[in-house]
Amino acid sequence: MNEALTPAPIPALDIPAEAPVEASAGAVQAEAAVPAPEATAEAATAAVLAAKEMSPAACAAKLKELFPALFVGGGVKPLKLRVQADIQERAPGVFTKAALSAFLRRHTGSTSYLMAISKARTRFDLDGQPAGDLSDEHRAAAVEELTRRRGLQQERLELEQAQARNRAGLLHDFERTTLTLPNFCALKGVTPEELPGLLEIARQEAAARPPAREAREPRDGRPQHAPRSRERTQERDAGRGGRRGGAQGRPRT
Secondary structure, X not given: OOOOOOOOOXXXXXXXXXXXXXXXXXXXXXXXXXXOHHHHHHHHHHHHHHHOOOOHHHHHHHHHHHOHHHHOOOOOOOEOOOHHHHHHXXXXXXXXHHHHHHHHHHHHOOHHHHHHHHHOOEEEOOOOOEEEEOOHHHHHHHHXXXXXXXHHHHHHHHHHHHHHHHHHHHHHHHOOOOOOHHHHHHHHOOOOOOHHHHHHHHHXXXXXXXXXXXXXXXXXXXXXXXXXXXXXXXXXXXXXXXXXXXXXXXXOO
16 A cells, blocks of 8 residues: 555544534524525526527527517618617516627617618617607718628728739639748748648639630620621622623623
């Protein structure tokens, strides 16, 4: 047996005779401090509710279930001001403040909601009924934000297109270069570790690109005839000219 890993024996304690009495008194005090079973159950329930925060997606599904007139069908509706208080009043204990706030931030910040705000004139309550006019200030703010997002989207699209063109050029030059790999990477401003990944993306983009059409298709669906050669055109004109000349030189009777 390894004594270094074996715990040492606990020596016997010399407990005074009054010790059990003191322990009993302490136990009585501890029992007096224990809350009632009802209070314990309520505290446990509150702790569970506080720990179990509802996700925005789950919150959205529950709101659609409870208030379909506002959150289901008919397109996105502008919400009544201070609708969060109405939800808490109509559905007490269902949503925590944090969960409901997170959902409303996501919902009112979505592009579809901003588009609804930019076009609507009225806000709606939980029953889908008109609940106040939509101010010009809020409508203008929605239009401004939509314009900003469209600009960012256009910039991102242009950047992606430029990057795709650069990758295509990188692949084109790599397949034709006579330089060594270090020299090629130094020329293109990429590291040898980055190059294989960029080339693979360029190959995938090239494979996904639709092939260029060699010939233009006719608009009316009729097949196009090959153009006549210059020699055939000259022969035809010469034949017509000979016939006209023969007719003019024929003597009259």
